[in-house]
Amino acid sequence: MPTTAHPPASQAVAGARTPDTFPLLLRQLAATRPDDVALQEKRYGIWQPITWRDYAARVADFAHGLAELGVERGQVVAVIGDNRPEWLIAELAAQSIGAAVVGIYPSSIGEEVVHVLDLARVRVVVAEDQEQVDKIIRLKDRLPNVETVVYYDPHGLEQYDEPYLREFTDVETSGRAWGESHPGRLDSWVEATTAEDIAIICTTSGTTSLPKLAELSHANLLTMAGHLTEVDPLHSTDRYVSFLPFAWIGEQMLAVACGLSHGLTLSFPEDSSTQRADLREIGPDVMFSPPRIWESMLSDVQVRIDEAGALKRKVFGWGYNVGDAVAERRVRGKRPNPWQRIAHRIADAVALRPVRDQLGLARLKRAYTGGAPLGPDVFRFFHAIGVNLKQIYGQTEICGIAVVHRDDDVRFNTVGQPIPETELRIADDGEILLRSSSVFRGYHRNSEETAGTVDADGWLHTGDAGYLDEGHLVVIDRAKDVRRTADGQLFSSAFVENKLKFSPYVEEAVVFGGEADDDVTAMIIIDPATTGAWAELQHITYTTYTDLASKPEVYRLIAEDVVRANADLPERVGVRRFVLLHKQLDPDDDEITRTRKVRRGVIAERYADIIDALARGDEEVTLSSTVTYQDGTTVERKTPLRIFDLSTFALPEGHRRRPVWSGRT
Template identity: 80%
Template sequence: MPSASEPSVGHSAGSARAGETFPRLLRRLASDRPDEVALQEKLYGIWQPITWSGYARRVADFAHGLADLGVERGHVVAVIGDNRPEWLIAELAAQSLGASVVGIYPTSIGDEVVHILDLAGVRVVVAEDQEQVDKIIRLKSRLPRVETVVYYDPHGLENYDQPYLREFVQVESAGRQRGAEQPEWLDRQLDATSPDDIAIICTTSGTTALPKLAELSHTNLLSMARHLAQVDPLVKSDRYVSFLPLAWIGEQMLAVACGLSFGLTLSFPEDSSTQRADLREIGPDVMFSPPRIWESMLSDVQVRVDEAGKLKRAVFGWGYSVGDQMAGLRVQGRRPGARLRVKHLIADALALRPVRDQLGLARLKRAYTGGAPLGPDVFRFFHAIGVNLKQIYGQTEICGIAVLHSDDDIRFHTVGRPIPGTELHIADDGEILLRSAAVFRGYHRNPESTSAALDDHGWLHTGDAGYLDDGHLVVIDRAKDVRRAPDGQLFSSAFVENKLKFSPYVEEAVVFGGEREEVREDGPVAADVTAMITIDPATAGAWAEHQHLSYTTYTDLAAKPEIYGLVAHDVARANDDLPEAIRVRRFLLLHKQLDPDDDEITRTRKVRRGVIAERYADIISALARGDQDVTISSTVTYQDGSSVERKIALRIFDLAGLAAPTADLRRPVWSGRR
């Protein structure tokens, strides 16, 4: 274990400038730039702006209103719902009083919501709309501490008569009256707050159990924003579209910490269905999304290109090859020749920029991906079309960003180097350790887990395994999930899964086996690597339509022999890029998508391997044995609330004898066709 004085990769830890907190930054921006747009939300097709002064006024009004509801220093206010200006108004209002905010994903239900609200001791919940209010009402008997629920979208709630319900604008109005009666009271509260106060309580990914609650101070968050900007400078004219849940640490870092540190304008899409169009309309300068967003964008491109005529496909294919050559030089910091630069100008105008424009990325200066590994092929695709996409590595416990690619030093298999102010050490057992001013204060009301995560020298034990490659960090997987193949090679399920998920038709993959497990009379036998796969209904469905293949439901589509054959060729293609010992031997297409509501994946789409192992034990055993099929029971619930148990037979596809498509028949990265 390194001591505080031992050298490490990285830089010395910094500290936040004295007096910096989110509400104080807002107060300064409202003074310096009162009439400039701070937030804008699209409603009924029209962007509704809020200036910095208007933002500060609403925060002040709601802070007074929260005080009227009994919120005091040290309390925790919960916010649940989609990204709206009211979320940030509630967050900064609570922080103005010395309270903190815990965000809850809008898709969270049942035990998870109760766990968070109860553990945090929440008395006031700010909920977006009728859906979220109904959720709290149903759970109210299990939430005796919750005294008030404030909602900011009143549609459908007009006739609700629960005494603990309050409308957001009513709380603001009451707060405005209180502020008029005590005009200096809030300034005194702001002056009493400290950078070391807890700003937000962020849920961890919770891949093995209910999430822990990480306490992050203003100092933690603002130091990370400052150090990030030393690698990638941010300016006040930069635009950012906030569409990922504000309960996620990544969105808190970019939208809130960086947004307030550098005065960025935040835009909120009208709805998830208009998200892509709104993104294109704004044309953000900076973007941060988990791999599933980038994979989804690539799938969209593949579908569009496959629907195009031969000429357009040929033009894009040529343009992509030029862009790929250009990207290969750019990420190494090398200058292309004059001929390639001219070809790239033509390729960009004819093929690449139109694709970036369709994706809403035409003005993007830089983009980040994190939260889970992104396949190198997907990574390279975006660089080839001209998107400056960079991998980051971090955890909730270190404010989301600790390691990052720089513009001229990008390697598609790594996550970059430590950012300024961050130290990195690889322990003897391969665990990644991090230390900086951004390391969290600890887990809320959980000293045992805090002691396990933080040592006496301030090192954060990430639980991830990795190694350094010429100063770049390569993350293998969670340390507990790293395994050894029969030939002695270390491997991770996530590495194989990412290879499989490069197929446009694969939405999720969970890999099993690969270790020397089975023992027979003639000695140990290596357990085959197998996979349970869910298909992407959009891309697989589009392919089926092109093949004039009719289907009714997801279950019906996933059972089609043609779909099995389609996925099998892509699994074989992935196997070509894998060492022999960890190639997938058999796979099964699951009859349903993995669902966070069923605890099968987290809200950030990380697989809960423990749940999968228990719930699909029969499938895993059948895959390991090499059975030809397996029959499972599935509960189908209808819209009227009735349910029925169904027996479903699932085919197991054995890849023995199936060769990957030859080079001339392989599909290019930008297409679903071969």
């Protein structure tokens, strides 16, 4: 039986069972801290709080409502939508009955939705709003198991008359009446839940196929939460802003498992457009975001500083250099010298803290990034401005985390060291193996894949290649994607791609070649915000994304950053040619996953003409696509793309390397 993390004994309810499931933790918090704020959601510009007592009461009502709808122990309830209190109320309610919850990314469409709902044999779907309800209605003929769809944002749904639709508050109301006529039923269900019950089912990344559904128990998640907080303690007064999908294991890990274990207050932004402002308003103490969020924040800083006057740029540059020197000592467990401490106080006041305030990170005690590698330069930037950012490594199959940096030992090219009671081993072929009590129960209705992922000795085969450097784990890439150059040097496409993505003007990059005598080439997708801002400063006019990506000036801009990236790479794996794609990669087109991991198989097939032209060294490649209009007419559209050869390109004479915080040289 795995060791399960528990709240402090001082919080225990006298005579009650020690909480070892999410519903029991909620019941304990409602009894010991009834009037403290558990959740708050911003609606119409005003924060709407929900206390622990009210949270538990709404969970009880919705649990009774689910029971009235026929949900039973061992079944699966699906939730699709953005983060709102109702998401967690539905999750805790299902778990109170002994059911599990599977989250579906709100951006998922078509085959993905059908795959998850059909595989999990879902009867009740909780959907956020009209957009999500419409998806289910369109797919209903392919979802014979789905009997009820409960929505929690009724806007636009007033005239819908599908018999299987129910409003969330109606289910709560009828559930309250059902509970009054079945006294004690919910208490018996909650007491019957065990730590080994399935709490959530999370989808895997699905970079090569439709995602698998990983079953995670209460014990898996709470054990992980306990081990993480042995490294980084959390307190009941800590605040957390929840804006990443609950369908992602990362948000379940920190917001739900750690949140319930320590009674954190969760805040939900009003909308994606107000997310940054709401983050500043709350000022979270802890934060967890994938690399794209941190890269986006750095890009925003670069744009703002580039637009600032010369004096402000010079002051920030001085402050950054001071912060960088201090951070370099702190992450090695050393104290700054007296002069550095004095200079840092000044630098923090005039340069660094204002940037943290603007990003909403002023109160942050620690922050995590995971899900994909984060470039060392981006890592270094946040430490220099005073953000205690740490890399974590894990997978859905081990509750999202197995390895993390320690506060006094952060190395920007590693992902840290194993958390307590987690074993790590590198197999003979370089694959990373992990073992702990947080390793998942298995893939839902897929015992064959489970057997191939967890061996008889309990080792999770991650599929990632890596090595240990003085106790720190260095992740190279997916094992199947690690290749060798003609001279035998290990080569990872992801490593090169991350170097390219350090440029504030690059949103995504996909690298090809590198084996045998093939040149390394790249397909680059520009960042429309930062590149567009640069173009405006240069007085370059453009209309669409495609138009911007085709500009010769933009090609030269990206070429300069590719040359800089090559300077940090072994010569054999430096990029020789690249093309700027005419569009952004889209999860709806299966080109990237919902967590923004590139689906290399799809890219290789869809853009085969580009890849071949890059390999041959052509000067141009033309893509053909068929556009279908609403009236049914079609037109063949041809898009010429320039291939940029870096063998004939050199940085302008006297050109200096730009600082990490600026897009300028």
